[in-house]
Amino acid sequence: MPFSILISPLFDECPPWPCTHSDTDKSLDLTLKWAQQCKEQPRADGQLIFGIIQGSAYPDLREKAAKELHKIGFDGYAIGGVSVGEPEEEMYKAVDMAEPFMPKESPRYLMGVGTPPQLVEGVARGIDMFDCVLPTRVGRNGSAYTRNGMMQVKGAKFKQDFTPIEPDCTCYACQNFSKAYIRHLINVGEVLALQLLSIHNVHFYLTLMREMREAILAGTFQDYRQAFHARYVPPQKQK
Template identity: 45%
Template sequence: MFEYKLTAQCPETGARAGEFTTPHGVIKTPVFMPVGTQATVKAMTPPELEGLGAQIILGNTYHLHMRPGEDIVEEAGGLHRFMGWNHPILTDSGGFQVFSLANINKIKEDGVKFRSHIDGSRHFMRPEDSMAIQQKLGSDIAMAFDECVSLPTTPEYSREAMERTIRWAGRCREYHSRPDQALFGIVQGALYESQRIECIERLEEIGFPGYGIGGLSVGESHAEMYRVLDALSPHMPQDKPRYLMGVGFPTNLVEGIARGIDMFDCVLPTRNGRNGQLLTSFGKMNIKNLAFARDYTPVDPNCGCYVCRNFTRAYLRHLYTAGEILAARLCSWHNLYFLVNLVNDARQAIIEGRFPAFRRNFMENFMEGAYLNE
């Protein structure tokens, strides 16, 4: 039911194009996954997501457990039917949110005690609980429960968390029983290359159909992220998908693909869109800037999205200054299209044997105008 097939690879960089088969469709990789934290990609309907080319979206175990609860989702027919999305869905384990959002958390070997960020109620989540919730949600891909370490951290604590993540991965693998749901392990180890390599090797001994790389894009520099990926990439299995968790800045996507990453997700396109920040082929644009008040050109002349084909920078700025909901919708729409299709274009470049030139041209153009009109 779950199979990864490598269809093309760049001999110079190792960038990969592949296909990952799931019960709700074949995912063509590399792929960017819009984040639907609470069973919705903010401001977007499922047909709109289909129209901009999204293949798979992400739901969040912690948030869906808090509300409406996994039992309600299961009674509704599972997450696909509940949210009206008949394509692949990945759910993260809830571990990142337990460690980053909860007001108080206490880590034990058995699991994590925490308070809800909504009402302060007390909760306890074990690896087995994360599996039970995700199985009720019915996603195509579930993630093992892990400990995500904040930075900076010491080698000693990073190792402690990495060891716990491996033990919890074994417990998740043993508990998980849903045959129509793939369970991915998660590689931890902070910025310590040897720990990252050891972690993937030990996770492979447990055996998973895919592997996430967690604990990056949490405050480290881009150079530090790339250093870890450079060290880890040769040790990742060739016949399994590789998922870089929580990464969505355009240059990070292209550089991640150059290092053999297959899957990405991030809240950046919708979060930035709600705040008037637009991603373009020539850098990042603040549409609220006065300079756009009489600018009757598209956001990005190189973009083929619905927004760029139908509206101007002046109109989007007007919507923001008028406080119209449509501003957040249109800017989120454009940003999602931009990232989904950036990754699709990278895939096509890999297949056609021109990825190094694609990478070079994109980086030069994007960085030349980066942070325009901040």
């Protein structure tokens, strides 16, 4: 039987955004209490437990969470309490608050993030792992991620466009179907369209992460980061 790894984040309480310092501190104490209890429970074979660093927008609480979880000791550490309605810059600040206190030798996981630019910026800040529903959610809404930004394939301008979503993409959707055909499927309510867009978007995300790993190993990540942002146009800036 192939060996598999199950990553289980501990049971935590995620405070809302915004949240007062006092309420966040109380919530964090509960998360830390549960963390200790979680650590003491038996595990399945191959199961890894990740501690979750909460603390909202407060540097002292993010530091407290990271240090206390490290004392308990987990296989990896996640930054939680982001992507809960806060502005993007606040999300980056939360990462910057927690990262200096996260063990260098352990995997770092940013929960619920994010868009392609957010993945690049997360990696730039020392994050290793992400989870997010965006690739399939965006696909189900008729759009695809590309190196130039998000593309609304359901748009009328693609009615006669018989090229793939991205010419150099090796995913099943791009190798076998055109934008015009996928748009047609969307317009007639065929679920295959949403499946194809989701396949492409997941492939795009996996490719992005692979390229960043390769750039890190080659010592060229900062060049990759700059080139990515120079080419990728966020939805709010698209014409």
